[in-house]
Amino acid sequence: MVRFLLRRLLFAALLVIAVSSGALLLTRFAPGDVTANLGAFAPPDEVARTRARFDLDRSPVAQWGGWALRASRFDFGASFLYNRPVGELIRRAAINTAILAVAALVVATLVGIPLGILTGSRRGAVPAAVRGASLVCLSVPPLLTSLFLVFLASRTGWLPPGGMTSVDVVDASWSAWMLDVAWHLPLPALALALPLAATFERLQSQAMSETIHQPFVVAAMARGVTWRQLLLDHAWRASLRSMCAIYGLAIGALLSGSFIVEYVTAWPGLGRLMYEALRARDIYLVAGCAAMGGLFLAFGSVVADLLLFAADPRVREGQAA
Amino acid sequence: MKTRLLGIVVTAGILAAGYALWQSPGAPGSGGSIGQVQTRGGQLVASIRAVPRSFNRLIAREQTAELLSLLTQGRLVRINRSTFELEPWLAEKWDVAQDGRTFTLHLRQGVTWSDGAPFTAADVLFTLQAVFDPKNESVVAEQLTIDGKPIAAAAPDDHTVVLTYPAASGPGLRLFDALVILPRHKLEAALKNGTFANAWNSATPPAEIVGTGPFTLREYVPGQRLVLDRNPRYWRKAADGTQLPYLERIVLQVVPDQDAELLRLQAGDIDMTQSELRPDDYVAATRAETQGKLKVVELGVGPDADAFWFDLKPEAWKKDPRFAFVSKREFRQAISYAVDREAFAENVFLAAAVPVWGPITPGNKIWFSPNVLRYPHDVNKAKEVLKSIGLEDRNGNGIVEDAQGHEARFTVITQRGIGWFERGTNELRTQLARAGIALEVAPIDNGALIKRMLSSDYEALYYRPLTTDLDPASNMDFWLSSGSGHFWNLPDESSQGREGPAVQDWEARIDMLMAEQASTTDLEKRKQIFNEVQKTFAENLPVLYFVAPRLYYAHNARVLGVVPSVQRPPALWNADSLSVRGGP
Numbered sequence: 066m067v068r069f070l071l072r073r074l075l076f077a078a079l080l081v082i083a084v085s086s087g088a089l090l091l092t093r094f095a096p097g098d099v100t101a102n103l104g105a106f107a108p109p110d111e112v113a114r115t116r117a118r119f120d121l122d123r124s125p126v127a128q129w130g131g132w133a134l135r136a137s138r139f140d141f142g143a144s145f146l147y148n149r150p151v152g153e154l155i156r157r158a159a160i161n162t163a164i165l166a167v168a169a170l171v172v173a174t175l176v177g178i179p180l181g182i183l184t185g186s187r188r189g190a191v192p193a194a195v196r197g198a199s200l201v202c203l204s205v206p207p208l209l210t211s212l213f214l215v216f217l218a219s220r221t222g223w224l225p226p227g228g229m230t231s232v233d234v235v236d237a238s239w240s241a242w243m244l245d246v247a248w249h250l251p252l253p254a255l256a257l258a259l260p261l262a263a264t265f266e267r268l269q270s271q272a273m274s275e276t277i278h279q280p281f282v283v284a285a286m287a288r289g290v291t292w293r294q295l296l297l298d299h300a301w302r303a304s305l306r307s308m309c310a311i312y313g314l315a316i317g318a319l320l321s322g323s324f325i326v327e328y329v330t331a332w333p334g335l336g337r338l339m340y341e342a343l344r345a346r347d348i349y350l351v352a353g354c355a356a357m358g359g360l361f362l363a364f365g366s367v368v369a370d371l372l373l374f375a376a377d378p379r380v381r382e383g384q385a386a
Numbered sequence: 387m388k389t390r391l392l393g394i395v396v397t398a399g400i401l402a403a404g405y406a407l408w409q410s411p412g413a414p415g416s417g418g419s420i421g422q423v424q425t426r427g428g429q430l431v432a433s434i435r436a437v438p439r440s441f442n443r444l445i446a447r448e449q450t451a452e453l454l455s456l457l458t459q460g461r462l463v464r465i466n467r468s469t470f471e472l473e474p475w476l477a478e479k480w481d482v483a484q485d486g487r488t489f490t491l492h493l494r495q496g497v498t499w500s501d502g503a504p505f506t507a508a509d510v511l512f513t514l515q516a517v518f519d520p521k522n523e524s525v526v527a528e529q530l531t532i533d534g535k536p537i538a539a540a541a542p543d544d545h546t547v548v549l550t551y552p553a554a555s556g557p558g559l560r561l562f563d564a565l566v567i568l569p570r571h572k573l574e575a576a577l578k579n580g581t582f583a584n585a586w587n588s589a590t591p592p593a594e595i596v597g598t599g600p601f602t603l604r605e606y607v608p609g610q611r612l613v614l615d616r617n618p619r620y621w622r623k624a625a626d627g628t629q630l631p632y633l634e635r636i637v638l639q640v641v642p643d644q645d646a647e648l649l650r651l652q653a654g655d656i657d658m659t660q661s662e663l664r665p666d667d668y669v670a671a672t673r674a675e676t677q678g679k680l681k682v683v684e685l686g687v688g689p690d691a692d693a694f695w696f697d698l699k700p701e702a703w704k705k706d707p708r709f710a711f712v713s714k715r716e717f718r719q720a721i722s723y724a725v726d727r728e729a730f731a732e733n734v735f736l737a738a739a740v741p742v743w744g745p746i747t748p749g750n751k752i753w754f755s756p757n758v759l760r761y762p763h764d765v766n767k768a769k770e771v772l773k774s775i776g777l778e779d780r781n782g783n784g785i786v787e788d789a790q791g792h793e794a795r796f797t798v799i800t801q802r803g804i805g806w807f808e809r810g811t812n813e814l815r816t817q818l819a820r821a822g823i824a825l826e827v828a829p830i831d832n833g834a835l836i837k838r839m840l841s842s843d844y845e846a847l848y849y850r851p852l853t854t855d856l857d858p859a860s861n862m863d864f865w866l867s868s869g870s871g872h873f874w875n876l877p878d879e880s881s882q883g884r885e886g887p888a889v890q891d892w893e894a895r896i897d898m899l900m901a902e903q904a905s906t907t908d909l910e911k912r913k914q915i916f917n918e919v920q921k922t923f924a925e926n927l928p929v930l931y932f933v934a935p936r937l938y939y940a941h942n943a944r945v946l947g948v949v950p951s952v953q954r955p956p957a958l959w960n961a962d963s964l965s966v967r968g969g970p
Binding site for chain 2: 096097102103104108111114145146149212227228331337338341
């Protein structure tokens with residue numbers, strides 16, 4: 066188990082290094098740079114100074130080397146857009162994204178898995194309607210889902226149409242702030258959760274329909290196990306293997322899907338920060354956000370492995386061997 | 387049974403959502419008459435799309451920094467963004483010497499900074515010292531430099547400032563609208579130790595930022611919002627003696643997406659934005675107005691129009707034979723004849739635009755000349771003009787070419803993601819094809835576009851360069867051949883006052899006329915000279931303009947006292963006089 070975790074941690078470190086370095090170099094090689102933000106007719110001196118500040122006057126390799134050296138000391142450079150250290154910005158944004166991602170994951174799990182069990186084990190109008198709804202949720206791009214939910218919120222007034230907190234909580238207590246965040250959370254969380262819940266539903270449904278035809282399920286049925294017990298204690302547990310594998314990817318997908326959702330719903334998270342950084346070619350902020358994104362992905366992968374480890378005795382036995 | 391129950395629940399949910407959508411909550415009150423009595427108190431929420439990079443307006447040039455300076459700082463004089471008249475501000479009155487170069491400004495008595503320190507002439511001298519300190523590379527230094535020399539200032543006493551211009555200046559004191567006065571007692575140390583350029587950056591604690599403006603910065607949450615509270619020491623009072631500002635607080639909420647911004651405006655989640663409505667949003671906004679949620683106002687014709695130009699820098703084309711006809715004024719005149727401006731307005735701006743024939747639009751009431759050369763839509767005339775310079779369709783493929791077979795086919799780049807830029811270039815492609823000129827449209831990222839423009843790495847470009855002030859003397863970089871905004875023929879970085887073949891005769895003439903009008907103090911004479919400039923420009927068409935948009939602005943109907951401006955910010959330029967219904 067320890068060796069397994071060490072291997073995973075090493076993989077996570079490599080992933081973070083590869084993703085952030087790739088992001089830095091791609092931003093460097095993409096047309097345009099951060100100085101475009103100074104305006105079309107910025108004085109040449111100011112342009113040169115800004116290029117020097119962000120090491121754009123050095124070769125890409127030299128720039129990467131300097132950045133990697135500083136990053137190894139947890140100094141990720143400064144952001145052009147915000148004039149602040151990148152580390153400070155991504156810490157704050159990552160917390161906000163984590164709040165959103167956890168909420169979306171919980172919603173997607175609570176909605177997607179039971180519906181998947183339902184559609185995988187039954188036939189009829191309701192499962193068919195659920196399957197149809199899942200396909201719609203899967204095929205609608207996150208931009209449209211977000212805009213539709215913002216539209217719905219703005220027309221009905223049921224939920225705040227954007228942001229993470231209201232302007233009225235400037236002087237409010239900590240508990241009022243928490244309540245306010247909880248009030249703003251459903252809209253972006255739903256925008257993120259809908260396609261994910263649909264993915265869970267489809268996968269769970271397929272896994273369930275395959276499992277209930279397995280000989281051990283038929284045998285359990287012959288032993289007189291009730292249908293409910295059969296589904297939850299036998300078939301569902303056995304079908305979890307594929308679900309656990311998808312969880313790691315889901316955490317990564319939550320982050321990448323959050324780009325547009327956070328942008329449209331004005332949620333101040335990592336996705337929106339990275340989107341703005343990319344638009345502005347804010348090179349060190351892009352690299353910092355990518356590093357944090359890689360960390361999220363690696364974390365998701367470890368979580369998936371641990372879940373699989375817990376759910377599937379064959380994996381445990383394989384590790385032990 | 388369970389299935390039926392679920393069906394009932396789902397149906398009820400859909401019906402409830404439908405009912406709520408149909409009903410949708412009314413505006414926070416109805417009507418919105420401007421004539422209502424304004425009262426003190428309340429909070430206004432406005433959206434911004436980008437965060438500020440600095441709170442120091444002498445260093446930062448972006449729109450959010452300008453907006454914050456309007457809210458938190460004061461100027462000696464200001465240009466009223468509605469009437470474009472010069473108004474006294476921190477300077478109560480002034481005298482002009484006979485030579486037209488010396489201005490004696492009398493500062494208001496009793497004005498204090500938001501932290502209670504007195505505002506004096508020493509602050510003005512300090513600010514000018516900071517502007518002209520080359521280490522700071524202030525973004526307003528160029529505007530306050532005449533004939534390459536800075537404006538000199540002296541303070542005979544605490545409430546008098548004498549400004550001496552190195553030469554007569556057409557705009558005169560209007561130049562000082564660009565200068566926010568900063569507190570010497572807070573920033574003198576930074577200027578002395580050479581860190582002024584980094585002072586008051588966006589990481590500075592809000593309590594450190596003091597000003598003489600109507601509001602003070604209370605909180606800045608990066609990426610989310612800025613909160614500004616009323617400055618209790620603000621000097622200005624309303625005509626009825628009410629202490630300004632009316633508002634207790636302004637919240638600037640960061641909403642990066644423009645679609646979401648409009649939805650939140652309609653929902654009453656934000657009270658106003660910092661930009662005019664897009665043509666596509668007009669219908670939705672007027673519908674919200676009929677429901678009493680929003681007030682939509684027509685700002686008039688915008689002062690800036692979309693521009694289309696070829697790179698006229700000879701070096702950029704190297705030995706490309708097409709430059710032989712691109713560089714001819716007749717070629718550009720043919721394009722102007724070929725474009726149906728009415729159809730252009732209809733298809734690109736949904737008819738909310740007026741035809742224009744030069745960079746100065748009817749929105750710039752003082753400087754617009756209706757008598758510049760016009761090119762009425764006539765495709766046959768366009769073809770005739772092209773033929774006169776040897777361009778005709780010799781091989782029958784619909785595209786004109788010269789005698790050597792070089793086709794009039796170009797790639798035009800524009801900014802990706804801006805609806806009217808992409809529609810405009812496509813409309814242009816369609817219309818010019820009728821005259822035999824082929825355009826290939828390439829929408830690209832703004833950063834890449836600017837880089838290619840500055841390095842002359844393009845054939846043609848469609849964009850909207852914004853002017854900083856309506857007075858042409860404040861936009862000399864556009865008009866002068868040596869200017870950094872002379873984008874169709876940018877000077878090399880190393881060149882100082884270019885001469886020779888790189889500058890055409892007519893460009894040299896515009897240089898001469900602009901220099902003359904900028905140093906003339908008589909407004910009527912300046913107008914006459916500038917009309918000549920516009921005439922020369924329209925004859926040579928280095929940049930083609932087709933239509934100028936009519937601008938509309940929407941704000942929540944509960945906001946009172948809005949005096950809209952065609953310049954950004956359309957409403958918050960006058961923030962001290964805004965109030966909200968149901969405020970306190």
